[in-house]
Amino acid sequence: MRSPVQDYLDRLVDQIRPVDEGATYQAVPSAAAMDRNLFGLALTTVEGHCYASGDAEHPFSLQSISKAFTYGMALEDLGPDKVHEKIDVEPSGDPFNEISLQAGTGRPDNPMINAGAITTTSLIKGRGGRDRIGRIVNTFSDAAGRDLKVSESVFKAEDKTGHRNRALAWLLRSFGILESDPELSLQDYFRQCSILVTAKDLSMMAATLANQGVNPATGERVFSPQVVRWVLSVMSTCGMYDDAGTWAIEVGLPAKSGVGGGLLVVVPGQMGVGVFSPPLDEHGMSVRGGVAIKQIATDFGLHYGDVP
Numbered sequence: 016m017r018s019p020v021q022d023y024l025d026r027l028v029d030q031i032r033p034v035d036e037g038a039t040y041q042a043v044p045s046a047a048a049m050d051r052n053l054f055g056l057a058l059t060t061v062e063g064h065c066y067a068s069g070d071a072e073h074p075f076s077l078q079s080i081s082k083a084f085t086y087g088m089a090l091e092d093l094g095p096d097k098v099h100e101k102i103d104v105e106p107s108g109d110p111f112n113e114i115s116l117q118a119g120t121g122r123p124d125n126p127m128i129n130a131g132a133i134t135t136t137s138l139i140k141g142r143g144g145r146d147r148i149g150r151i152v153n154t155f156s157d158a159a160g161r162d163l164k165v166s167e168s169v170f171k172a173e174d175k176t177g178h179r180n181r182a183l184a185w186l187l188r189s190f191g192i193l194e195s196d197p198e199l200s201l202q203d204y205f206r207q208c209s210i211l212v213t214a215k216d217l218s219m220m221a222a223t224l225a226n227q228g229v230n231p232a233t234g235e236r237v238f239s240p241q242v243v244r245w246v247l248s249v250m251s252t253c254g255m256y257d258d259a260g261t262w263a264i265e266v267g268l269p270a271k272s273g274v275g276g277g278l279l280v281v282v283p284g285q286m287g288v289g290v291f292s293p294p295l296d297e298h299g300m301s302v303r304g305g306v307a308i309k310q311i312a313t314d315f316g317l318h319y320g321d322v323p
C-alpha cells in the first residue's frame with residue numbers, strides 16, 4: 016500500500032512545479048545554467064523515515080544553509096559566551112550580503128548574514144587549510160548521514176566573484192573581529208558554501224536538528240541539545256534575513272535558505288524538510304521552496320502559533 020505521506024508529497028510537487036518565477040543564482044555558472052523546472056521535496060521524521068518526491072536526488076550547492084551548521088560547530092568548539100562576544104544574535108533585517116557591522120565594535124548582528132557567517136567560520140577549530148574545512152565537511156556529512164563533498168568548480172566561482180565577501184572579511188579584520196588572515200577564513204567559507212547536497216540530504220540534516228542533534232538514521236550525535244537550541248533560535252529570528260518577519264507569520268518554523276536553491280526547515284521534535292528548486296526570489300530564497308513550505312505548514316498546522 017502506498018503511504019499517504021508519499022501521495023501528499025507527489026501531489027504537492029505536481030501542484031507547485033508550474034510556479035515559474037524568480038531567477039537562478041548568477042555568480043556560479045553551473046547554478047546559473049540549472050534547469051529552472053527542477054523541483055524536489057523530501058521529509059525525514061525523527062524516527063528516521065524518509066519520504067521524497069520530484070528531483071530530490073539532484074545535487075546543488077549548500078550555500079547559506081551551511082551557516083546554521085558552522086554556527087553549531089563554533090558553539091560546540093568555543094561555547095556560547097565566546098561566540099556571542101564575536102557575533103550577536105539579533106536580527107538585522109538586512110539582506111544576507113549587507114555590510115552591516117555594529118557601530119564602534121564591528122561585531123556582526125547575527126551568524127546568518129555573511130559578515131556573521133565568515134566570522135563563525137574563523138572561530139571553528141582547525142585554523143584554516145585542510146583541517147578546518149575537513150572538520151566542516153565531516154560534521155555536515157554526519158548530519159546528512161552520508162559522505163558529502165565540496166564542488167571545486169563552485170568553490171572557484173565563489174572565490175572569483177566574492178568581492179563583497181572579501182571586503183567584509185577585511186573589514187572584520189580591521190575591527191579585530193577576525194583575528195587571523197581573512198583569506199583563510201574566506202577560503203573555508205567559500206568551500207562550505209560549495210558543498211554539494213540533495214533535497215534528501217537537507218531533510219536528514221534538518222531532521223538531525225529536529226531530533227536534538229542526533230542523526231535519526233545513523234544514531235550519531237552531531238550537536239548537543241543546548242547547541243541545537245541556540246541554532247534553532249537564531250534560525251527562527253534571522254535565518255530568512257530581511258524576510259524573517261514575514262516568514263514568521265506565514266510559516267512559523269526555523270528555516271534557512273541558500274542561493275543554490277535549497278531550503279531547509281526544522282519541525283522540532285517531529286521532522287526535517289528539504290526542498291530544492293533553483294529560481295530564487297529577491298531575498299535569495301527558492302520560490303517554489305517557499306510556496307511548498309507555506310503549504311506544508313498550513314496543511315499540517317505546524318506554525319508555532321497553531322494549536323495542535
Ligand code: GLN
Pocket residue numbers: 077078079080111112129173180208272273274275299
Ligand atoms: N555564497 C553566497 C554568498 O556568500 C551564499 C549566499 C546565500 O546563500 N544567501 O554570497
